[in-house]
Amino acid sequence: MHIFANPARFLTIARPLTPWLGWIGALLIVAGSIGGLFITPPDYLQGDSVRILYIHVPAAWLGMAGWSGIAAASLMQLVWRHPLASVAARAMALPGGLFTAICLASGSIWGRPTWGTWWEWDGRLTSMLILLFLYIGYGALTSATSGRQSGDRIAAIYGIVGAVNLPIIHYSVLWWNTLHQGQSIGLTSSKIAPSMLWPLPLTMLGFTLLFVAIVLMRMRAALAEGKVEARLRRLANA
């Protein structure tokens, strides 16, 4: 990670990488969505509503991965004073929050035909909602303290403390046995039939690549804005 500590070196890698990640991600999302919507069979119990799986699971993964990234970057900022860490953490907040909101919205839409309700205060749904509130709080905190070093430290501490919610989300389906189903996909095994599972890795990878492209674009924007601000200050003082 320290090789990216130099913003100039980071930019030489990020500039060519951004469009590739964005376009490959978009193509994979389209391929996975076509597969999930038109090629896979409907579920024998849930019918066609099961097709929401192919966007709901990547959104949930990115909501949690986004906060894991914020927590890791915040730790790097506090411990190693990595110059790009706070830029990276801030860049992950909006896409992470958006995918958390998409996860909640798509889950609610999926819940209506399968559970008969739009919302239930169950462990998984409630902990995901708390994650969305954490993102909103992080966004408010970083914009309120923008440009102040103490603000960066407070945001970093908030990012690390907020990570406490991540294991609660993960284990919520085991700790509280309510409406949300248990884990059906693991690293080595899956309870979903292969004929229905194959579009999921495509949308998972596609949305992940798109997420990374969005984060890189937001980091590049923040670095360029910082450069403009510094140059204008220098010109004003000259």
Next chain:
Amino acid sequence: MNHWPFVIAAYGITLIGAAAVTVQSLLRMRAAERRADALKDRK
């Protein structure tokens, strides 16, 4: 119950949300990099 309206709504929200944040990030990046380049040669 016809499930397709629910499926279409979920995909619509996801694709519109993802496209909106991608376009917003792209425009912000392009504007900021253009401004930084324009100021580069000013003494």
